[in-house]
Amino acid sequence: MSDHPTGIKRWLFTTNHKDIGTMYLWFAFTMLFVGGAMAMVIRAELFEPGMQVVNPNFFNMMTTLHGLIMVFGAIMPAMVGFANWQVPLMIGAPDMALPRMNNWSFWILPFAAIMLVAPMFMGGDFMDGQGPAFGWTFYEPLSGQYDKLAFFIFAVHLLGFSSIMGAINIIATILNMRAPGMTLMKMPLFVWTWLITAFLLIAVMPVLAGVVTMMLTDKYFGTSFFDAAGGGDPVLFQHVFWFFGHPEVYIMILPAFGIVSQIIPTFARKPLFGYASMVYATAAIAFLSFIVWAHHMFTVGMPAAGELYFMYATVMIAVPTAVKVFNWTATMWKGSMTFEVPMLWAIAFVFLFTIGGFTGLMLGVVPVDFQYHDTYFVVAHFHYVLVTGALFAIIGGVYYWMPKWTGNMFDITLAKWHFWVSTISVNILFFPQHFLGLAGMPRRIPDYALQFAEFNQISSIGAFIFGGTQLLFLYIIIKCIKGGDKVSDEVWEDAKGLEWEVPSPAPYHTHVTPPTVK
Amino acid sequence: MSASHITKKLSVLLGLLLVPGIALADYALNMTQGVTEISKDIYDLHQLVMWICTVAGILVFTVMIYSLINHRKSKGAVAAQFHESATVEVVWTVIPLVILVAIAVPATGVLLDIEDPSKSDVTIQVTGWQWKWQYNYRDEDLSFFSNLSSDSNEARQLGADPSLMAKADNYLLNVDKPIVVPVNKKVRLLITSNDVIHAWWVPEFAVKRDAVPGFINESHFTATKTGIYRGQCAELCGKDHGFMPIVVKVVEQAEYNNWLKTEKAAIAAAAGDSNKTFSHDELMAKGEAVYKANCAACHQADGSGGGPFPGLVGSKLVTTGSIEDHLKLIIAGKGIMPPFGAQLSDADIAAVTTYERNAWGNNTGDTVQPAAAKAAR
Numbered sequence: 066m067s068d069h070p071t072g073i074k075r076w077l078f079t080t081n082h083k084d085i086g087t088m089y090l091w092f093a094f095t096m097l098f099v100g101g102a103m104a105m106v107i108r109a110e111l112f113e114p115g116m117q118v119v120n121p122n123f124f125n126m127m128t129t130l131h132g133l134i135m136v137f138g139a140i141m142p143a144m145v146g147f148a149n150w151q152v153p154l155m156i157g158a159p160d161m162a163l164p165r166m167n168n169w170s171f172w173i174l175p176f177a178a179i180m181l182v183a184p185m186f187m188g189g190d191f192m193d194g195q196g197p198a199f200g201w202t203f204y205e206p207l208s209g210q211y212d213k214l215a216f217f218i219f220a221v222h223l224l225g226f227s228s229i230m231g232a233i234n235i236i237a238t239i240l241n242m243r244a245p246g247m248t249l250m251k252m253p254l255f256v257w258t259w260l261i262t263a264f265l266l267i268a269v270m271p272v273l274a275g276v277v278t279m280m281l282t283d284k285y286f287g288t289s290f291f292d293a294a295g296g297g298d299p300v301l302f303q304h305v306f307w308f309f310g311h312p313e314v315y316i317m318i319l320p321a322f323g324i325v326s327q328i329i330p331t332f333a334r335k336p337l338f339g340y341a342s343m344v345y346a347t348a349a350i351a352f353l354s355f356i357v358w359a360h361h362m363f364t365v366g367m368p369a370a371g372e373l374y375f376m377y378a379t380v381m382i383a384v385p386t387a388v389k390v391f392n393w394t395a396t397m398w399k400g401s402m403t404f405e406v407p408m409l410w411a412i413a414f415v416f417l418f419t420i421g422g423f424t425g426l427m428l429g430v431v432p433v434d435f436q437y438h439d440t441y442f443v444v445a446h447f448h449y450v451l452v453t454g455a456l457f458a459i460i461g462g463v464y465y466w467m468p469k470w471t472g473n474m475f476d477i478t479l480a481k482w483h484f485w486v487s488t489i490s491v492n493i494l495f496f497p498q499h500f501l502g503l504a505g506m507p508r509r510i511p512d513y514a515l516q517f518a519e520f521n522q523i524s525s526i527g528a529f530i531f532g533g534t535q536l537l538f539l540y541i542i543i544k545c546i547k548g549g550d551k552v553s554d555e556v557w558e559d560a561k562g563l564e565w566e567v568p569s570p571a572p573y574h575t576h577v578t579p580p581t582v583k
Numbered sequence: 584m585s586a587s588h589i590t591k592k593l594s595v596l597l598g599l600l601l602v603p604g605i606a607l608a609d610y611a612l613n614m615t616q617g618v619t620e621i622s623k624d625i626y627d628l629h630q631l632v633m634w635i636c637t638v639a640g641i642l643v644f645t646v647m648i649y650s651l652i653n654h655r656k657s658k659g660a661v662a663a664q665f666h667e668s669a670t671v672e673v674v675w676t677v678i679p680l681v682i683l684v685a686i687a688v689p690a691t692g693v694l695l696d697i698e699d700p701s702k703s704d705v706t707i708q709v710t711g712w713q714w715k716w717q718y719n720y721r722d723e724d725l726s727f728f729s730n731l732s733s734d735s736n737e738a739r740q741l742g743a744d745p746s747l748m749a750k751a752d753n754y755l756l757n758v759d760k761p762i763v764v765p766v767n768k769k770v771r772l773l774i775t776s777n778d779v780i781h782a783w784w785v786p787e788f789a790v791k792r793d794a795v796p797g798f799i800n801e802s803h804f805t806a807t808k809t810g811i812y813r814g815q816c817a818e819l820c821g822k823d824h825g826f827m828p829i830v831v832k833v834v835e836q837a838e839y840n841n842w843l844k845t846e847k848a849a850i851a852a853a854a855g856d857s858n859k860t861f862s863h864d865e866l867m868a869k870g871e872a873v874y875k876a877n878c879a880a881c882h883q884a885d886g887s888g889g890g891p892f893p894g895l896v897g898s899k900l901v902t903t904g905s906i907e908d909h910l911k912l913i914i915a916g917k918g919i920m921p922p923f924g925a926q927l928s929d930a931d932i933a934a935v936t937t938y939e940r941n942a943w944g945n946n947t948g949d950t951v952q953p954a955a956a957k958a959a960r
Contacts, residue, residue, distance in 0.1 A: 293797020366800035504611035510825030
């Protein structure tokens with residue numbers, strides 16, 4: 066069975082979904098530390114009022130690259146890594162439907178990341194780096210002032226290619242390669258959320274490619290899509306960007322919903338409550354994500370009718386999202402719960418994601434958004450959704466499936482430390498940012514008025530603890546790969562699903578003959 | 584070590600961390616109520632939505648916590664196997680819907696008030712520049728720039744003496760020239776930009792509107808209390824986005840009228856400046872002020888430059904180059920340096936040119952008069 070190349074060739078040429086999934090996850094983890102290091106620079110500069118660490122342009126470069134790297138380098142590739150490992154295991158397929166394309170879609174990523182970050186190291190002094198410094202949303206005309214825009218644009222194009230190919234592969238796999246008896250409505254929820262996410266990716270990645278191509282021709286070929294002086298419209302950029310950007314938010318969170326929906330039933334020892342309504346709620350959120358984009362730009366000067374429409378549509382998202390939270394709660398209700406490490410992360414996810422959901426509802430109400438918009442209140446909101454939401458689900462997923470991947474149980478004591486320190490520090494980090502925003506601190510500023518000093522300092526302390534704690538996660542993972550208590554095939558007591566029926570560690574090829582699902 | 588043990592230890596640690604801070608600081612926890620009817624409406628709406636969320640959160644979290652405590656295997660709980668209920672699903676779809684309607688109705692009312700700039704008393708055009716604001720009183724023929732005040736500007740430089748921050752008046756939230764508006768009068772704002780997108784935000788007025796190049800956005804406020812109100816640019820606009828504050832002085836109508844009169848008189852007095860001849864010292868003094876307000880952000884107060892911004896100390900253009908080329912560069916800009924011709928008067932340009940050619944040991948001895956600036960345009 067192990068007739069594959071060894072050494073570096075194994076990883077360069079592999080078409081095995083497990084190898085590729087592993088590479089995606091390691092890439093994402095590396096990017097998590099790169100983007101995280103940038104967050105540490107941001108929080109160090111904001112630790113005290115005044116400019117101590119970096120100059121304003123470098124600070125803007127940090128916020129820009131932190132956002133881009135976390136979104137496109139950490140969260141999305143981690144989710145694709147899970148899809149690669151788990152979708153074939155969970156639907157009883159031997160591999161992904163398009164294994165060579167799978168290899169290609171991964172290997173594009175490191176080059177895209179290098180191209181994105183490279184300009185940071187151009188320019189004489191390190192502090193004079195020429196990296197992008199216009200925010201991860203790269204609004205025109207500011208981004209058009211950037212000298213090395215072509216690097217950025219081609220990096221985004223490469224990331225888009227990779228995502229689209231990954232999405233096509235996942236759809237092809239799920240629709241064509243399920244084991245006999247695995248009907249769509251019997252699929253594990255993680256598979257469902259990824260199927261819907263993959264359609265979102267195929268729909269919006271070309272829009273992102275379109276908008277950066279318009280930027281490219283504006284900058285280098287004399288067009289004026291976004292230049293008012295040439296008859297264009299800078300606001301058009303924002304409409305096109307957010308038509309991509311809002312579904313993008315759900316691309317990051319829907320698979321997280323899926324992971325949590327796998328973990329909670331296992332440790333509540335009770336089937337997921339409202340499976341069908343979970344599927345419909347996921348689809349409803351995906352649909353709504355296409356018709357609410359302009360709520361990111363309420364202050365841009367839209368007609369009142371437009372603002373009202375986008376407000377109504379936006380707050381509607383609270384309904385399917387609430388349904389999901391209620392379903393998870395009902396799954397736990399009258400269960401027989403134990404609190405293994407993955408369950409801890411999943412429960413923290415439900416609590417803290419809900420807080421992010423509530424602030425999202427508040428932000429959707431246009432008149433009050435005029436006060437919240439572009440302040441730290443927004444920063445707090447999307448970090449609750451993306452860190453304690455998407456990232457917590459990813460970490461929970463790693464703890465849930467890592468014993469299956471390695472055959473070893475991780476160090477439970479250390480993992481609990483990892484959980485508790487992370488969960489407490491992440492709240493010290495992000496909760497005070499709500500207050501900063503309400504008190505009037507704009508986002509993306511390298512220095513602030515003295516009245517914001519205390520909460521910034523608390524937030525920075527939380528950030529340093531939270532950031533440092535993730536090194537413990539790295540140690541736990543390496544330790545688990547190297548050895549540990551051997552786990553059974555089932556791993557978790559009475560866990561349900563095809564992935565728990567294959568041996569631990571999962572052999573290089575699984576489900577070579579399809580299992581039958583009753 | 585058990586999880587609860589760890590939590591206890593951490594909470595003690597956390598407590599120690601926070602207590603001295605709480606004792607020292609005045610922590611603003613909530614949104615300002617502001618000084619306009621609309622800002623108060625927005626505050627009320629914020630309170631309503633926040634309390635709805637808080638109550639809903641407490642209800643859901645209570646159920647979850649009850650379940651986490653009671654439905655655990657270690658307590659002998661046996662898992663029930665129910666996993667669907669159409670009734671329950673319908674109920675918890677409808678309840679959020681009803682709550683949303685309860686939020687949307689008052690929100691719609693407030694929004695329609697906000698979007699009605701009609702019947703205004705004063706109209707001010709606000710133009711965002713990298714990185715300053717320009718105000719143009721449309722009916723008064725009065726226009727000026729508003730820059731970060733020089734004491735804040737000095738204190739915010741990388742590695743500046745930290746004591747400068749405390750000495751600066753309202754660090755980062757003060758300008759050299761605030762706008763003045765009358766109390767209880769509806770002020771209409773026409774907001775636009777000269778370069779990239781900015782956003783004009785004063786929390787006390789609950790006005791935040793993007794300044795988009797090539798387009799004009801409308802907004803308005805009616806301040807009901809005299810005082811000084813401060814805000815900042817809210818949309819990332821490049822390097823010095825954090826350093827273009829807004830200061831609005833709300834005064835009684837009579838004081839406003841006086842202010843207008845004084846400003847107009849100053850403009851009339853300055854109008855003759857481009858035909859005047861100044862002494863070298865006058866030009867140096869004026870030039871230093873113009874330099875600090877317009878040039879120091881990039882070229883630094885000591886002319887040393889940095890990164891993509893060339894130093895002016897001993898620079899070829901500034902010391903041995905022709906005065907005319909020097910003037911033209913300031914007027915027309917070059918590369919990332921914006922053109923200053925439209926922002927600065929002939930006298931300002933002449934003064935700053937004189938300053939640059941003689942400050943920091945450049946000592947060319949040149950004196951540049953406004954007439955030369957006028958000719959270089």
